[in-house]
Amino acid sequence: MAYLNENFLKLKSGYLFPEIARRVRAFREANPEAAKRLISCGIGDVTEPLPQAAIAAMHKAVEELAARETFRGYGPEQGYEWLRAAIAQHDYRARGCDIADDEIFVSDGAKCDTANILDIFGRNNKIAVADPVYPVYVDTNVMAGHTGPADAAGRYSRLVYLPCTPANGFVPEPPKRHVDIIYLCSPNNPTGAAATRAQLEAWVNYALAHKAIILFDAAYEAYITDPALPHSIYEIPGARECAIEFRSFSKNGGFTGVRCAFTVVPKTLRAATRAGELHSLHGLWLRRMTTKFNGVSYITQRGAEALYTPEGKAQVRALIEHYLGNAKVLREGLTKSGLTVYGGVNAPYLWVKLPNGISSWDAFDKILREANVVVTPGSGFGANGEGYVRVSAYNSRANAEEAARRFQNLRW
Numbered sequence: 071m072a073y074l075n076e077n078f079l080k081l082k083s084g085y086l087f088p089e090i091a092r093r094v095r096a097f098r099e100a101n102p103e104a105a106k107r108l109i110s111c112g113i114g115d116v117t118e119p120l121p122q123a124a125i126a127a128m129h130k131a132v133e134e135l136a137a138r139e140t141f142r143g144y145g146p147e148q149g150y151e152w153l154r155a156a157i158a159q160h161d162y163r164a165r166g167c168d169i170a171d172d173e174i175f176v177s178d179g180a181k182c183d184t185a186n187i188l189d190i191f192g193r194n195n196k197i198a199v200a201d202p203v204y205p206v207y208v209d210t211n212v213m214a215g216h217t218g219p220a221d222a223a224g225r226y227s228r229l230v231y232l233p234c235t236p237a238n239g240f241v242p243e244p245p246k247r248h249v250d251i252i253y254l255c256s257p258n259n260p261t262g263a264a265a266t267r268a269q270l271e272a273w274v275n276y277a278l279a280h281k282a283i284i285l286f287d288a289a290y291e292a293y294i295t296d297p298a299l300p301h302s303i304y305e306i307p308g309a310r311e312c313a314i315e316f317r318s319f320s321k322n323g324g325f326t327g328v329r330c331a332f333t334v335v336p337k338t339l340r341a342a343t344r345a346g347e348l349h350s351l352h353g354l355w356l357r358r359m360t361t362k363f364n365g366v367s368y369i370t371q372r373g374a375e376a377l378y379t380p381e382g383k384a385q386v387r388a389l390i391e392h393y394l395g396n397a398k399v400l401r402e403g404l405t406k407s408g409l410t411v412y413g414g415v416n417a418p419y420l421w422v423k424l425p426n427g428i429s430s431w432d433a434f435d436k437i438l439r440e441a442n443v444v445v446t447p448g449s450g451f452g453a454n455g456e457g458y459v460r461v462s463a464y465n466s467r468a469n470a471e472e473a474a475r476r477f478q479n480l481r482w
Contacts, residue, residue, distance in 0.1 A: 077215045082224050086205050086450035087113050090434075097438055104442050109473045111400070111461045112444040114259065114418065116324045118392060118466075120373070121385035124323060127376035131369040145365045148356065149176025149332065153371045156378040157332055161317070167304035173336050173352065175359055176366050176374075178329040180289045180318035184253075185210035187285060187314065187333070189362075190354040194344065195250040198230040200242045202260055202451035202458075204287070207253045223453045233454050234261060240412060240421065241265045244276035252277065254303075255287040257294060260451045260460040261421040262413015264299050270306045277312035283341060283351075284313040289331075292322035292390050294416045310336040314351070321418065322386050323377045330366055330374045393418045396470035397463035403474025404461065408482065420461040421448070425482045433459050441476040 090112055098105040119125075134140035148154070154174040162169035177183050184206055193216055199207050208226065211217055218227030225231055230249050232242035240263035242254070254273060256265040265273075277284050286303040294301055303313045318331040335355045340348040376382045397414035404411045410423040422445075424433050430447035437443050437459070448458030463470065 075213070075215075077213050080212050080217070080219050080226070081209060082220050086446070089450070090444065090446065093434070094438070094444055107442045108444065109442065109465070109469050109476075110444040111463075111465065111470075111473055112446045114321070114462045114464055116321065116326050116389075116393075116464050117469075118324060118389055120324050120328070121377060121382055121389065123376040123379055123382035123385055124325075124328075124373035128369050128373040131372040135368070142368045145368055145371070147360045147363050147365045148172075149174065149366065150368070150371050153375045154332075156375050160378045162302065162304060162334075165302065165305060167302055168310065169304060169334055169336070173334055175333045175335060175355060176371060177331050177333060177359075177363070178366055179320070180287065180316045180331040180333075181206055183316050183331060183333045184285065184287060186358070186362075187316075187355070188214045188216070189358050190351060191251060191283075191341070192344070196230060196248065197228075198232055198242075198245060198249040198252045199452075200234050200253065200255065200258070201225075201231040201453060202234060202448060202455035203253070204255055204259045205451060207285075208452075224449075225453055231452070231454075234258070234263070235454065236412070236423075239263055241269050243269075244272055248280050249282060250280070251283050251285060253285045253287070255289075257290040257417035257419075258413075259287075259290065259417075260419055260446065260448065260455065260458075262415070262417035262419040263421075264294055264296070264416040267298070267300050267306070270300055270303060270309075274303070274306045274308050274312060278308050281342070282312065283339070284309075286313050286315045288315055289318040290321055290417050291317065292386065293394060293418055295394070296416055299416060304334070304336075310338045312339070314339065319374050319377065322390060323374065323382075324389060325370075325374070328370055328373060330370050392467070393463045396465055396467060399467070399470045399474050400461055400463060400477070403477040406478045407480055409477075414461075414463065418463040420463070422459050422461055424457050424459065427457070428482070430456055430459055437477075437480065441473075441480055443473050443476055 155171045157174045158171045220226045234240040240261035291301040303309045315334040319325040335352045337352045339351045401414045412421040414420040430449040434447040446460040448455030
């Protein structure tokens with residue numbers, strides 16, 4: 071008899087976004103006319119065409135694969151050297167961060183990397199997550215056997231939940247107790263909050279004192295417009311000794327369907343065996359990548375490289391400005407309806423407080439039914455997300471303006 075991984079049976083329900091898709095599908099089938107008016111402000115998927123610099127580079131790469139002289143097969147599992155060099159220079163060294171080219175690992179998605187990174191960590195770690203939180207952090211730890219069962223509120227035993235509330239600006243504070251691994255996301259998904267330098271310094275100091283590792287998800291760093299806010303954990307002294315950073319080309323270059331991201335693992339980063347021996351996490355991640363991954367396609371990596379050209383940078387900035395413009399429009403519409411809105415300034419997400427004790431899923435159904443707009447229920451991100459909905463700014467400007475108008479007409 072074959073035996074399954076029973077940790078999967080601890081998962082409370084279907085992953086958040088498939089459940090949203092199921093409800094939207096049922097609404098479409100029951101309301102075919104209203105379905106024609108449907109606007110999605112739910113899942114964080116981009117809508118605008120790829121930057122022309124990336125398109126041109128990928129076309130050229132396709133032509134190279136059409137000739138024997140320039141054909142390429144398997145590439146290096148950790149990414150081509152020219153892309154890793156561009157990333158290290160433009161995203162890190164240009165900002166004063168001491169990151170070497172070979173500390174960059176190119177992959178097919180930050181979501182994948184934040185899950186796969188668990189391959190190199192043991193089951194005896196105490197793991198902390200923000201609440202609300204991107205569901206992948208929690209669910210993948212459940213799948214890996216790092217948690218106990220969930221309680222009635224959906225919180226899993228053996229995980230340490232760090233509350234994110236209006237009182238702390240939705241940025242979690244270091245706990246009083248010891249933890250070994252901390253998931254941080256800035257700008258945050260779902261709340262749209264971006265950590266200040268002082269807040270990240272507090273976390274780095276905590277990690278160094280506790281010999282902990284910070285898993286820092288910076289997939290939305292390109293949306294930071296406030297010059298006082300750090301874009302990378304490595305802008306904080308000491309972070310090379312305690313942090314791994316994840317980034318993606320999905321939300322800046324529109325690569326959600328193209329698939330390209332990267333993870334930074336400094337060679338100065340160490341973790342211990344149960345016997346207390348220290349080993350390089352860089353070496354373990356390299357071993358994992360070269361064993362379980364065959365690399366991102368040559369065509370995709372050429373497209374990503376082109377985003378660092380002057381033309382590519384300008385086109386990426388135009389995309390960011392477009393989505394942040396949408397966020398401003400949506401924020402104004404939601405505020406005019408009397409709702410309290412957070413985020414949407416240094417991030418593409420708005421975190422909306424619901425009135426009168428309305429639950430997140432009830433609000434989801436109401437907005438879908440009355441405004442024909444899809445949002446994301448906050449409870450899907452954790453217990454502290456109850457009473458909120460997330461609104462995504464990824465859309466056309468026309469759709470954002472229409473959604474904002476409909477939000478204003480809602481009566482709570």
